[in-house]
Amino acid sequence: MIKVTVWNEFYHEKNNEKVRAIYPQGIHQTIADFLKCDDITVRTATLEDEQCGLTQEVLDDTDVLIWWGHVRHNDVPDEIVNRVKESVLKGMGIICLHSAHHSKIFKSLMGTTCNLSWREDGDLERVWTINPAHPIAQGVGRYFELNGVETYAEPFGIPEPDEVVFMGWYEGGEVFRTGCTFHRGNGRIFYFQPGHETFPIFHNETVQTIIRNAVRWANPVLREDALICPQVTKVHNK
Amino acid sequence: MIKVTVWNEFYHEKNNEKVRAIYPQGIHQTIADFLKCDDITVRTATLEDEQCGLTQEVLDDTDVLIWWGHVRHNDVPDEIVNRVKESVLKGMGIICLHSAHHSKIFKSLMGTTCNLSWREDGDLERVWTINPAHPIAQGVGRYFELNGVETYAEPFGIPEPDEVVFMGWYEGGEVFRTGCTFHRGNGRIFYFQPGHETFPIFHNETVQTIIRNAVRWANPVLREDALICPQVTKVHNK
Amino acid sequence: MIKVTVWNEFYHEKNNEKVRAIYPQGIHQTIADFLKCDDITVRTATLEDEQCGLTQEVLDDTDVLIWWGHVRHNDVPDEIVNRVKESVLKGMGIICLHSAHHSKIFKSLMGTTCNLSWREDGDLERVWTINPAHPIAQGVGRYFELNGVETYAEPFGIPEPDEVVFMGWYEGGEVFRTGCTFHRGNGRIFYFQPGHETFPIFHNETVQTIIRNAVRWANPVLREDALICPQVTKVHNK
Amino acid sequence: MIKVTVWNEFYHEKNNEKVRAIYPQGIHQTIADFLKCDDITVRTATLEDEQCGLTQEVLDDTDVLIWWGHVRHNDVPDEIVNRVKESVLKGMGIICLHSAHHSKIFKSLMGTTCNLSWREDGDLERVWTINPAHPIAQGVGRYFELNGVETYAEPFGIPEPDEVVFMGWYEGGEVFRTGCTFHRGNGRIFYFQPGHETFPIFHNETVQTIIRNAVRWANPVLREDALICPQVTKVHNK
Numbered sequence: 001m002i003k004v005t006v007w008n009e010f011y012h013e014k015n016n017e018k019v020r021a022i023y024p025q026g027i028h029q030t031i032a033d034f035l036k037c038d039d040i041t042v043r044t045a046t047l048e049d050e051q052c053g054l055t056q057e058v059l060d061d062t063d064v065l066i067w068w069g070h071v072r073h074n075d076v077p078d079e080i081v082n083r084v085k086e087s088v089l090k091g092m093g094i095i096c097l098h099s100a101h102h103s104k105i106f107k108s109l110m111g112t113t114c115n116l117s118w119r120e121d122g123d124l125e126r127v128w129t130i131n132p133a134h135p136i137a138q139g140v141g142r143y144f145e146l147n148g149v150e151t152y153a154e155p156f157g158i159p160e161p162d163e164v165v166f167m168g169w170y171e172g173g174e175v176f177r178t179g180c181t182f183h184r185g186n187g188r189i190f191y192f193q194p195g196h197e198t199f200p201i202f203h204n205e206t207v208q209t210i211i212r213n214a215v216r217w218a219n220p221v222l223r224e225d226a227l228i229c230p231q232v233t234k235v236h237n238k
Numbered sequence: 239m240i241k242v243t244v245w246n247e248f249y250h251e252k253n254n255e256k257v258r259a260i261y262p263q264g265i266h267q268t269i270a271d272f273l274k275c276d277d278i279t280v281r282t283a284t285l286e287d288e289q290c291g292l293t294q295e296v297l298d299d300t301d302v303l304i305w306w307g308h309v310r311h312n313d314v315p316d317e318i319v320n321r322v323k324e325s326v327l328k329g330m331g332i333i334c335l336h337s338a339h340h341s342k343i344f345k346s347l348m349g350t351t352c353n354l355s356w357r358e359d360g361d362l363e364r365v366w367t368i369n370p371a372h373p374i375a376q377g378v379g380r381y382f383e384l385n386g387v388e389t390y391a392e393p394f395g396i397p398e399p400d401e402v403v404f405m406g407w408y409e410g411g412e413v414f415r416t417g418c419t420f421h422r423g424n425g426r427i428f429y430f431q432p433g434h435e436t437f438p439i440f441h442n443e444t445v446q447t448i449i450r451n452a453v454r455w456a457n458p459v460l461r462e463d464a465l466i467c468p469q470v471t472k473v474h475n476k
Numbered sequence: 477m478i479k480v481t482v483w484n485e486f487y488h489e490k491n492n493e494k495v496r497a498i499y500p501q502g503i504h505q506t507i508a509d510f511l512k513c514d515d516i517t518v519r520t521a522t523l524e525d526e527q528c529g530l531t532q533e534v535l536d537d538t539d540v541l542i543w544w545g546h547v548r549h550n551d552v553p554d555e556i557v558n559r560v561k562e563s564v565l566k567g568m569g570i571i572c573l574h575s576a577h578h579s580k581i582f583k584s585l586m587g588t589t590c591n592l593s594w595r596e597d598g599d600l601e602r603v604w605t606i607n608p609a610h611p612i613a614q615g616v617g618r619y620f621e622l623n624g625v626e627t628y629a630e631p632f633g634i635p636e637p638d639e640v641v642f643m644g645w646y647e648g649g650e651v652f653r654t655g656c657t658f659h660r661g662n663g664r665i666f667y668f669q670p671g672h673e674t675f676p677i678f679h680n681e682t683v684q685t686i687i688r689n690a691v692r693w694a695n696p697v698l699r700e701d702a703l704i705c706p707q708v709t710k711v712h713n714k
Numbered sequence: 715m716i717k718v719t720v721w722n723e724f725y726h727e728k729n730n731e732k733v734r735a736i737y738p739q740g741i742h743q744t745i746a747d748f749l750k751c752d753d754i755t756v757r758t759a760t761l762e763d764e765q766c767g768l769t770q771e772v773l774d775d776t777d778v779l780i781w782w783g784h785v786r787h788n789d790v791p792d793e794i795v796n797r798v799k800e801s802v803l804k805g806m807g808i809i810c811l812h813s814a815h816h817s818k819i820f821k822s823l824m825g826t827t828c829n830l831s832w833r834e835d836g837d838l839e840r841v842w843t844i845n846p847a848h849p850i851a852q853g854v855g856r857y858f859e860l861n862g863v864e865t866y867a868e869p870f871g872i873p874e875p876d877e878v879v880f881m882g883w884y885e886g887g888e889v890f891r892t893g894c895t896f897h898r899g900n901g902r903i904f905y906f907q908p909g910h911e912t913f914p915i916f917h918n919e920t921v922q923t924i925i926r927n928a929v930r931w932a933n934p935v936l937r938e939d940a941l942i943c944p945q946v947t948k949v950h951n952k
Contacts, residue, residue, distance in 0.1 A: 089827055089871070091609060111825040112898050113803055117945050124711065128413050130392040133567060133662035133698040142393075143708070153946055154368040154405060155380075157803070157899060159873065162638070167392060167405070169413045171711070172948035175366050175405045184826050184873060186609035222609040231831050232619070232867055234886035235600065235647070327589055327633070329847060349587040350660050351565055355707050362949065371805060371900035371936040381946070391708055395565075397635065397660060400876070409949070410710035422588050422635060424847035460847040469593050470629055470857070472648035473838065473885070604889050606868040618869075630844040630881060631856075643868060643881070643889045651842050651883045 002040045002219045005062040006031045007054065009069040009076075010046040012197045019197045027068050027195075027202060034208045040215060047072055052080050059083060064093035064218045066211070067100045070197065074104075081105050089185030093218025095211065098195030101156075106191070109184050113157035116176070122148040123171040125194065127178055127206075134165045136179065136190065136213045144206045150196035152176045158191075166210075168193055179210070181217075188218040240278045240457045243300040244269045245292065247307040247314075248284035250435045257435045265306050265433075265440060272446045278453060285310055290318050297321060302331035302456045304449070305338045308435065312342075319343050327423030331456025333449065336433030339394075344429070347422050351395040354414070360386040361409040363432065365416055365444075372403045374417065374428065374451045382444045388434035390414045396429075404448075406431055417448070419455075426456040478516045478695045481538040482507045483530065485545040485552075486522035488673045495673045503544050503671075503678060510684045516691060523548055528556050535559060540569035540694045542687070543576045546673065550580075557581050565661030569694025571687065574671030577632075582667070585660050589633040592652070598624040599647040601670065603654055603682075610641045612655065612666065612689045620682045626672035628652045634667075642686075644669055655686070657693075664694040716754045716933045719776040720745045721768065723783040723790075724760035726911045733911045741782050741909075741916060748922045754929060761786055766794050773797060778807035778932045780925070781814045784911065788818075795819050803899030807932025809925065812909030815870075820905070823898050827871040830890070836862040837885040839908065841892055841920075848879045850893065850904065850927045858920045864910035866890045872905075880924075882907055893924070895931075902932040 008028035012019040023030050032042040043062075045053025047069075059065075065084065069076070081104040088094050088109060096106045101114045128143045153174035159182070166179030178193040192210060194201045201207055246266035250257040261268050270280040281300075283291025285307075297303075303322065307314070319342045326332050326347060334344045339352045366381045391412035397420070404417030416431040430448065432439045439445055484504035488495040499506050508518040519538075521529025523545075535541075541560065545552070557580045564570050564585060572582045577590045604619045629650035635658070642655030654669040668686060670677045677683055722742035726733040737744050746756040757776075759767025761783075773779075779798065783790070795818045802808050802823060810820045815828045842857045867888035873896070880893030892907040906924060908915045915921055 109825045111823045119945055119948070121948070126411050126413075126711065128392050130394070130415075132393055132700075133659070133696070135697050138697065154366050155370055156368070159896070159898060160401065160876065162874065163398065164402075167413045167415075169407060169411060172946075173364050173407055174946060175364075175407045175413050177368075177405075182873070183609070185871060220609070221611050221614065224608075231833055232886075232888060234833070234835070235602065347587045349585045357707055357710070359710070364949065370938075371897070371934070373935050376935065395661060397658070398638065400636065410708075412708060420635070421847070423633060458847070459849050459852065462846075469595055470648075470650060472595070472597070473840065602887050602889075604868050606870070606889075606891070608869055630842050631846055632844070636877065639874065640878070645883060645887060645889045649840050649883060651840075651881045651889050653844075653881075 002215060003061060003063045004035055004040055004042045004066060004215055005058060006035070006042060006044045006066045007052070007068065008044070008046050009072045010048065011072050012070065022198070022200045023202070027197065030202050031066060031211065034202070035212060035215065037212070040212070047075060052076060054080050054084060056083060059087040059092065062087070062092055063220055064095065064215045066095045066097065067103055067105060068097045068195065069103045070099040073102055076104055078104070081108060085109060088187035088189070091186035091220035091223035093188045093215070093220060095190045095192065095214050095218060097192055101191065109182070109189060110158050112159060115157040116155070117153045119151040119172060121151065121172060122199070123151045125149040125151070126169040127194065128167045128169065129165070130167050131163055131165045134163060135217045136165050136181070136210060138213055139209045140206055146194055146201060146204060148199045149194060149201065150199065152193050186220065186222050186224065190214040190218060240453060241299060241301045242273055242278055242280045242304060242453055243296060244273070244280060244282045244304045245290070245306065246282070246284050247310045248286065249310050250308065260436070260438045261440070265435065268440050269304060269449065272440070273450060273453065275450070278450070285313060290314060292318050292322060294321060297325040297330065300325070300330055301458055302333065302453045304333045304335065305341055305343060306335045306433065307341045308337040311340055314342055316342070319346060323347060326425035326427070329424035329458035329461035331426045331453070331458060333428045333430065333452050333456060335430055339429065347420070347427060348396050350397060353395040354393070355391045357389040357410060358434070359389065359410060360437070361389045363387040363389070364407040365432065366405045366407065367403070368405050369401055369403045372401060373455045374403050374419070374448060376451055377447045378444055384432055384439060384442060386437045387432055387439065388437065390431050424458065424460050424462065428452040428456055478691060479537060479539045480511055480516055480518045480542060480691055481534060482511070482518060482520045482542045483528070483544065484520070484522050485548045486524065487548050488546065498674070498676045499678070503673065506678045507542060507687065510678070511688060511691065513688070516688070523551060528552060530556050530560060532559060535563040535568065538563070538568055539696055540571065540691045542571045542573065543579055543581060544573045544671065545579045546575040549578055552580055554580070557584060561585060564663035564665070567662035567696040567699035569664045569691070569696060571666045571668065571690050571694060573668055577667065585658070585665060586634050588635060591633040592631070593629045595627040595648060596672070597627065597648060598675070599627045601625040601627070602645040603670065604643045604645065605641070606643050607639055607641045610639060611693045612641050612657070612686060614689055615685045616682055622670055622677060622680060624675050625670060625677065626675065628669050662696065662698050662700065666690040666694055716929060717775060717777045718749055718754055718756045718780060718929055719772060720749070720756060720758045720780045721766070721782065722758070722760050723786045724762065725786050726784065736912070736914045737916070741911065744916050745780060745925065748916070749926060749929065751926070754926070761789060766790060768794050768798060770797060773801040773806065776801070776806055777934055778809065778929045780809045780811065781817055781819060782811045782909065783817045784813040787816055790818055792818070795822060799823060802901035802903070805900035805934035805937035807902045807929070807934060809904045809906065809928050809932060811906055815905065823896070823903060824872050826873060829871040830869070831867045833865040833886060835865065835886060836913070837865045839863040839865070840883040841908065842881045842883065843879070844881050845877055845879045848877060849931045850879050850895070850924060852927055853923045854920055860908055860915060860918060862913045863908060863915065864913065866907050900934065900936050900938065904928040904932055
């Protein structure tokens with residue numbers, strides 16, 4: 001059983017009617033609902049929960065953390081960010097969605113600006129699978145289309161990914177590395193571009209398939225203290 | 239002084255009036271003409287030259303080889319391909335243009351199919367710089383446009399590149415890793431997608447800038463025998 | 477159930493008493509014996525079998541191919557090598573052991589010389605796990621020792637691996653990228669250095685664990701024709 | 715002319731006679747002295763200088779920053795670290811030496827623990843060149859030896875490097891990725907393991923060659939604001 005925690009800043013849904021119409025219980029609940037299945041259990045956590053809902057106990061009991069944030073990145077205390085980062089480096093998987101490219105946790109794991117540019121014109125996006133044998137791409141097909149997205153454009157200020165699984169094509173003329181994997185310490189990281197709050201992206205079945213695949217892919221192989229290893233016996237002193 | 243050899247199968251230009259109108263002296267001559275400058279000297283070679291113009295002497299005197307081929311890949315003898323490959327592994331740079339993705343030399347260096355799909359509809363291509371600090375991208379800007387290209391589409395059957403410098407957006411809905419670097423042995427490899435024979439791509443100044451940058455980038459750091467290294471003295475036998 | 481085929485040139489065991497004493501039924505049989513378990517079935521194939529034991533039917537029924545060869549690489553016909561390569565690019569996993577670094581199939585997939593240097597002095601090797609969260613490293617620990625190996629030394633003429641999982645330290649003063657992963661097309665590739673015919677390496681339990689882990693890791697995610705993808709409908713023509 | 719700033723915490727040299735004997739003017743001054751040449755100018759900066767000697771003016775006038783620190787990493791204010799990081803992401807090169815693996819700036823750029831283990835037994839180290847065609851390896855040869863070093867051991871908690879240029883072998887049984895390159899944003903990063911304060915590593919000519927090579931390699935190709943790119947005109951709105 002893979003234990004997932006879905007974290008959401010949960011701000012737009014409470015303050016913007018349009019967003020609430022799409023995600024009445026919040027983006028986190030929509031994601032939790034479609035993820036739950038025979039091998040995945042889900043809990044949720046939000047910014048206004050005690051300790052952002054991310055106590056050490058919760059993190060120790062989480063295999064894969066999903067992160068959605070947008071306008072309140074800076075309200076997540078550094079202490080919480082450091083705690084999450086330590087968990088990732090020890091093995092917890094993390095999936096950062098859409099505007100989470102600018103979350104403290106993603107920027108801290110990447111070491112870069114994670115900048116990009118954007119347009120909010122409801123463009124058609126064609127998401128192309130460029131690594132069809134990747135576990136995260138199973139069931140997706142060669143490409144799929146999203147009618148109405150926020151456009152993100154290169155250059156995307158990230159380190160060279162381990163793998164670019166998906167690339168995005170936007171009607172208005174942009175391209176983007178839409179689905180990228182990284183590993184840092186023992187933890188696996190997936191960034192996925194689609195997911196703006198005013199478009200019903202998380203109701204799209206292919207998007208749901210991709211996030212479910214990513215959860216299984218990011219499930220830890222090893223969870224252990226990534227701290228300094230003990231010294232080693234010298235060969236000739238044995 | 240960087241010594242460049244431009245190789246062209248030189249078939250379309252002799253057999254297709256439309257192509258001849260664009261490249262009267264052959265694609266190789268057009269490339270040679272725009273490359274020549276203070277720090278670059280250029281010779282050309284074509285399929286029908288003795289030994290395809292690629293004798294050991296020519297290769298030993300070549301710092302960077304540029305390759306253009308399309309319908310006559312299989313007419314290049316394996317012996318010549320192996321000779322070129324050995325030169326690359328020892329340090330000679332190579333730049334493979336457009337349909338050279340299916341040349342024997344490129345496939346042999348990649349170890350993969352190098353397949354892709356294509357349309358020949360004269361689409362607009364926007365070439366995006368995704369690695370702006372790469373030497374090959376200098377002077378290019380954030381993106382540039384080519385009015386009328388042959389469209390290539392992912393998935394492109396190559397190993398993960400060292401660096402994706404450019405990504406292509408096509409009007410009809412495709413994306414492509416348009417400019418990619420690799421190194422194999424001591425040699426540097428650049429693949430660049432634009433360059434179809436019926437579109438005047440090599441007359442475009444930004445394309446010319448990119449190829450000139452790539453020549454300087456691919457200029458060998460080291461040229462030496464990539465054969466088996468001699469055995470090493472054991473530390474404790476010294 | 478993962479279907480493994482273990483291929484061995486099976487020459488030393490028939491012609492060298494010392495090797496026969498270590499691997500009486502051949503290296504392939506030893507590997508087959510320790511691999512068989514609840515989720516892995518194994519068949520073997522050798523150079524002198526009809527078509528090297530690698531008919532299209534066998535390859536189509538193989539999830540992961542293990543390759544051991546040393547002095548008879550050139551006796552494997554190109555036609556068989558191409559058939560194996562095509563299977564790998566479509567998704568079949570391949571594990572190349574020790575002297576298989578110079579097999580035709582490994583060199584063809586890498587596109588490089590795959591050269592290295594070596595000493596046959598029975599050095600102690602310490603194999604270090606440098607990527608402890610990699611599936612292939614599970615159960616291995618921080619390092620393990622092999623008393624008596626053939627030493628391999630850098631530089632190893634391979635492309636930059638996707639991941640270096642193990643690095644080798646040799647008593648006499650050498651280092652080597654002892655366990656490396658690659659992917660080419662849909663297929664996953666693992667190269668593992670230990671395994672000389674005159675040392676009983678394949679009787680070592682940690683080596684056995686690593687090869688079993690590698691089989692599970694290399695099990696195909698997708699098997700499909702890696703040939704040219706069909707053209708795509710243009711967005712604006714739909 | 716490449717403008718280098720050598721930064722040193724400059725603590726051991728003032729507080730430990732043994733270190734002072736090796737580096738009477740400080741490690742920074744030794745490095746500055748051997749670096750100065752026709753194409754390189756050098757300034758130095760230390761922890762106790764005003765703003766650690768790293769004002770915005772200094773950074774804007776620095777092409778490549780060299781960093782040495784050990785026991786006073788935490789005394790570098792976050793504000794200075796952020797300023798340096800921003801400069802690197804905009805294009806300034808940085809070379810982190812030895813115990814700078816645990817400096818705030820290196821950890822922040824890597825996004826990982828950068829942990830390792832160590833012994834201080836004065837082992838012999840053989841530094842192997844595994845990428846002989848890399849610009850940083852020119853003039854080094856296949857390997858060189860340092861008689862008396864602090865041993866570092868894998869696993870080294872860094873992201874997968876762009877290139878592993880050097881690997882270290884230590885007498886007592888350890889291996890280490892001794893020379894690694896990365897790029898983050900527009901900036902190039904080189905980490906180099908040798909350089910402990912109680913061993914006269916920076917007086918070794920091959921080490922000096924490597925650091926000089928690294929300065930030339932890390933010299934910026936592009937220096938520009940890595941902030942958010944302006945939005946792009948849509949193709950069909952032009």
